[in-house]
Amino acid sequence: SYVLTQPPSVSVAPGKTASLTCGGDNIGRKSVHWYQQKPGQAPVLVIYNDDDRPSGIPERFSGSNSGNTAILTISRVEAGDEADYYCQVWDTSDHWAFGGGAKLTVL
Amino acid sequence: QAQLQESGPGLVKPSETLSLTCSVSGYSVNSGYYWGWIRQPPGKGLEWIGSISHGGYTYYKPSLKSRVTMSVDTSNNQFSLSLNSVTAADTAVYFCARSLRGGWTVPFDWWGQGALVTVSS
Numbered sequence: 001s002y003v004l005t006q007p008p009s010v011s012v013a014p015g016k017t018a019s020l021t022c023g024g025d026n027i028g029r030k031s032v033h034w035y036q037q038k039p040g041q042a043p044v045l046v047i048y049n050d051d052d053r054p055s056g057i058p059e060r061f062s063g064s065n066s067g068n069t070a071i072l073t074i075s076r077v078e079a080g081d082e083a084d085y086y087c088q089v090w091d092t093s094d095h096w097a098f099g100g101g102a103k104l105t106v107l
Numbered sequence: 108q109a110q111l112q113e114s115g116p117g118l119v120k121p122s123e124t125l126s127l128t129c130s131v132s133g134y135s136v137n138s139g140y141y142w143g144w145i146r147q148p149p150g151k152g153l154e155w156i157g158s159i160s161h162g163g164y165t166y167y168k169p170s171l172k173s174r175v176t177m178s179v180d181t182s183n184n185q186f187s188l189s190l191n192s193v194t195a196a197d198t199a200v201y202f203c204a205r206s207l208r209g210g211w212t213v214p215f216d217w218w219g220q221g222a223l224v225t226v227s228s
Binding site for chain 1: 143145152153154155158166167168169202204207211212214215216218219220221
């Protein structure tokens with residue numbers, strides 16, 4: 001099975017930049033998608049295909065993917081960005097794999 | 108805009124079958140999108156269960172494949188999930204979702220609000 005590794009928690013001050021990582025074997029060869037999930041709500045797709053934003057997602061959200069690490073970057077972090085973030089890839093073995101999730105705390 | 112709504116029993120006994128339906132509005136289940144089920148145990152992360160195409164073709168998570176069946180009901184614009192031989196480990200919030208566009212490797216951009224299913228006697 002394909003394993004995606006995310007640090008359980010990330011903290012950032014308002015107005016600063018948050019970098020959330022997602023590690024996987026040669027993940028740079030795959031398309032990575034990112035979801036934001038706030039408590040009690042369904043996940044929201046914030047980045048797809050490494051660095052594309054769905055309509056309605058602020059430009060503050062961006063992504064990159066290379067080697068063994070994909071990164072979701074949130075610029076000018078706001079209190080409303082506090083949430084759990086999950087990375088996702090399609091793999092031929094497990095089909096859809098999710099990372100364990102990272103809780104973003106805005107200090 | 109698409110709207111998805113899960114429905115089904117909130118309590119299922121161990122060894123029985125969990126059945127959920129996702130009612131879709133705003134789009135036809137036959138419109139070329141793919142549809143999926145994802146679950147989330149309380150306090151834990153997301154787990155993909157399976158996906159189904161508008162034509163009824165399916166992909167299931169390998170570890171659940173022996174227990175999962177998904178189907179599409181075009182006449183009622185809905186799709187469903189059946190998971191048999193459930194245990195307490197199947198207790199979770201179950202989400203239905205729509206893919207961004209047609210294709211197995213396309214992520215999900217519209218999600219239902221989720222339905223909590225508890226497995227307990």
